Amino acid sequence: MTAAHVPRPRPLPLPGKPLPCPNLPAAGRRTLACGAALLALAVAGTPAVAQTFVPDASGRQGAALAPTATTGYPGMLADGTSLLRLPVVIAPAVPSSRDDAADADADSPATLLADRIELSGDRVLTASGGVVVWHRGARLIAERVIYDGAAGTMRIEGPIHLSEPGKTGSDDEAVLIADAAQLDEGLRDGLLSGARLVLARELQMAAAEVRRSGKGRMTTLTHVVASSCHVCAENPTPLWEIRARRIIHDADTRRLHFERAQFRAFGLPLVTLPRFAAPDPTVDRMTGFLTPVLRTTSRLGVGFKLPYFITLGDSADVTLTPYLSASRTTTLELRYRQAFTNGALQLEGAISRDDLEDGTRGYLFGAARFRLPRDYWLGLQLQSVSDRPYLLDYDVTDADRLWSGVTVDRVASDRLVAARIGRYQTFREGEDDATSPSLVADALWERRFRPAGLGGEAGLQFSIHAHRRSSNTDGDDGRDMMRGSARLDWQRVEILPGGVVGSVQTRIDADLYRIGDDSRFDSSQTRVTPIAAVEFRWPLIAQNAGVTHTLEPVAQFVWSPDSSNDNAVPNEDSMLVEFDEGNLFSIDRLPGRDVVEGGFRANIGLGWTRIDPAGWSLGLTAGRVLRSRDDPAFDQDGQMLSGRRSDWLLAATYSGSNGLAMVNRALFDDDLSLQRNELRIGWLRKGLQLSAGYLWIDAATEPGRIDDVSELTASTAVQLAPGWRLNAETRYDFAADRAQKAELGLEYRNECVTVDLSVSRRFTSSDTVRADTDVGLSVRLGGFGRQQNNGAGTVARRSCVR
Secondary structure (H helix, E strand, C coil), X not given: CCHHHCCCCCCCCCCCCECECCCCCHHHCCCCECCCCCCCCCXXXXXXXXXXXXXXXXXXXXXXXXXXXXXXXXXXXXXXXXXXXXECCECCCCCCCHHHHHHHCCCCCCEEECCEEEECCCCEEEEEEEEEEEECCEEEEEEEEEEECCCCEEEEEEEEEEECHHHCCCCCCEEXXXXXXXXXXXXXXXXXXXXXXXXXXXXXXXXXXXXXXXXXXXXXXXXEEEECCCCECCECCCCEEEEEEEEEEECCCCEEEEEEEEEEECCEEEEEEEEEEEECCCCCCCCEECCCEEEEECCCEEEEXXXXXXXXXXXXXXXXXXXXXXXXXXEEEEEEEEXXXXXXXXXXXXXXXXXXXXXXXEEEEEEEEEECHHHCEEEEEEEEECCHHHHHHCCCCCCCEEEEEEEEEEECCCEEEEEEEEEEEECCCCCCCCCCCCEEEEEEEEXXXXXXXXXXXXXXXXXXXXXXXXXXXXXXXCCEEEEEEEEEEEEEEEECHHHCEEXXXXXXXXEEEEEXXXXXXXXXXXXXXXXXXXXXXXXXXXEECCEEEEEEEEEEEEEECCCCCCCCCCCCCCCCCCCCCCCCCCCCCCCCCCCCCCEEEEEEEEEEEEECCCCCEEEEEEEEEEECCCCHHHHHHCCCCCCCECCEEEEEEEECCCCEEEEEEEEECCCCCEEEEEEEEEEEECCXXXXXXXXXXXXXXXXXXXXXXXXXXXXXXXXXXXXXXEEEEEEEECCCCEEEEEEEEEEEEECCXXXXXXXXXXXXXXCCCCCEEEEEEEEEECCCCCCCCCCCCCCECCCCCC
């Protein structure tokens, strides 16, 4: 009988569980997490996050979506947008037929061990003293067994222990313990008294009577107490329990049907339900309620979310989440997910009526990714919202730009094809959709190869970029641009006498521009830019008492045509330039194509590393850029790369055997005055995760910056005690002397319950965004649906005093 045929019971799903995809080949398998299990009005859960390999245009791994009641937005990207995580897909497991398995073993003999065996003339066998019976994978341990061969029944005296050792430790493990029993000769059907049923080592049910039927499929427990909490003799009252007149367990559908059930906490009755259904501990996904969440915000007041999960076959599901808060909002959230043999699709959105803004508010986000022939991937993304504050009021995402569009990419070992076109929507202060590039298109084709006769490695690249502003104003506010580019590069590395590593590198760029709605520039421009460089590295190594020292001086000489102060092409893609050890020896430090680093320059540096046998290492890198003349390309980026001499760069790295890692980058001028400093710390060890960063920028070194930048970001997770886990995150602006945001979470988890309390505060405010405090609480009972263990934190397991 399916859920549609049962009018009263409400089956309950489990958070973060795989959604199988039919007929999916092994090469395309992913993992999709789906639903949550809860006892109606009483239990809750926190979904776990799964990830999978979803390559983006650069070939890097991207995140995959597995939330249930939480959002699928991991954070902002560099351009201020966020990407919706896609579902992960796996092939469905096809369970074997219980009847087929039984028929296959129908003629298998039984094995009996006992201290004493008696056989009477009427085909009655009596075994006593340490009786053990094996039959069809089942094992029975009892004190006395009387087998009637003529009737095909067994009368068993306890204590009785009935299990299937082949399933020990698996999700299908079930153990029956009883005082006495009357079973058939297959050890499957019959009646047990004073029995206790344990499912998957999680949920235990103690009953006055247990009746098994349907070849072991149906187990009916009468006058039963169910709990997943550890119960001790000195304290027999569990943390929570369900007392029911009857519980029926269907081993095929893996459902538990409760009749006249009373939920108790600490021995006190809280709620009574006439009938309901829940998944047993082995269920991955089932139609029903998801994790209920109590949410309180300073703008919406006290609210309650109760998601309802609906399975649409093996490869699709819908989640409906009503959200009601105290006289502030009436919201309906929806999420639809579909898995295909060649990809996955997700849509999510919400519609709200509240007293924060006039009219109806809401958002609609969607994402899809499909494998095309010849290993191409098609990506689709839709992001639309009625107003920016909605995303923050309803905790959807912190992104201050939205992007909707289409992507196509193919990544191979020696070539890359990527294209995307889409529209941006900005909510940043000081930005206007009409004067910001809203429609943006990019296409890239690149191939790497080894040229015959020249040696080394070469690359050929073609790219197209175009963007359009909706404004027709002449100048920066309305300018539209299109660029077509070609690039050919070659590099060869050789070992020279004395152990010097020498390399030669050349590159030539050809660009064609079309410029509109800006009379300061010609409508058409062409440019050819050659670049040539030679580099010398002299790695030196020394060892003493197990300690390894490496010293490597580096000198790189680069030439390209001088940049002009009278640029013929507007700079749209190289407005933000960085200078660190990653691009110290780069032939062009500008991130885009509109501006090219020019002139003759020498990139010099020195690197030193100490590797200690105790497992820690320390590294230092120092260097700077020397030029034959000033490069106007860096005038807008402050002092760090402008002039004939750049700032001094000093970077230090430390990696310890205790899981501590530190990176610090600093820029100094010739007077050794600190211009910029960035510190990052990561510490990962048992019971502790720490990630922190500090950034300081002198405002005098960057044009247009009024105040210094002095900002700290930190996040940590600490295991306070077994079962207790603390999470904290903050972002503090020292220049403004105020925090921008702060988050604190406390989780308690034992063998039968998980309680998650979170508090967050956003301190920043503007004309459209207001400060807000958010408090959330969720509770999940163990034993209903398969429990997710994401490895975060330990479980407090109680033990009995003997």
